[in-house]
Amino acid sequence: MKNLLILTLLLCCGTSFAQNTNVMEKENIYQFKVEDLYGKTFDFSDLKGKKIMIVNTASxxxxxxxxxxxxxxxxxxxNSNFVIVGFPANNFGGQEPGSNEQIAEFCEQNYGVTFPMMAKISVKGDDMHPVYQFLTEKAKNGLEDSEVEWNFQKYLIDTExxxxxxxxxxxxxxxxSVTDWIEERP
Known part of the structure; x- marks a missing residue:
């Protein structure tokens, strides 16, 4: 009888513990909507099923x-279910001082950029944009903590x-290593 009581207690406590344990579920990029260089809404959920490279840029x-x-x-x-999304940022040495309009003009005139470019944001510090909080915090991305080291750091997002x-x-x-990842089947 004593063993039955102990077993019942363990089962109840174990179930309660399991229900109250906060199991970390990693978030995904699809929850975010951002503004592009032209003031239009860019919805990451439109990229479902594609591999994505997110890169912080500077002119x-x-x-x-x-x-x-x-x-x-x-x-x-x-055209192979891959997209690059650029985020201009002025966090490193003031190397992206321009307005969104100036950045768009610079990218088009100097490099013929046609991949999606977002409005200028902060990629570190107290005013870090939520997309970069997701990219840099393991508690949100489920993979690893990281810090944006400099301009042109790249984050690879899988098809999920x-x-x-x-x-x-x-x-x-x-x-x-990047092209092999792009070419891998999901």
Whole structure:
């Protein structure tokens, strides 16, 4: 009888514990709507089923020529369920001082950018945009904590909208590790 009482107590407490344990469910990118460079709403849920590269950009950075490589990558894979989404940010050395209109003009004239470019945001600090909170906080993305090191850091999002990898700023967008990931079947 004593064993039955202990077993019942354990089962009740165990069930209660399991119900109250906060199991972390990773979020996905599809929850976000942002504004593009032209003031229009960009809904990440429209990208369901696609692989996504999110990159913070700057027009006056030593890494700015990566725009050309990003555009080449988009030209090559953009029709293969892959999209690049750029987020201009002025968080590193004031290297993106322009307005959204100036950024759009710069990207189009200098690099022929046709991939989606969002309105300028903050990618770190107290005013970090919610998209970047998701990208950099394990509690939200379920993969890892990270910090945006510099302009042109890349975040790879899988076809389920989950963070798959973080690519350092100096790694070119067409690095073999990236193109292999793009070409992998989901």
């Amino acid at each position: 006056e950075c030593g890494l700015t020529p990566q725009y050309e490589v990003l555009q080449e990558l988009y030209d090559k894979y953009g 909208g989950h963070l798959a990898r973080v690519i350092p700023p100096k790694t070119l967008p067409d690095d073999k």
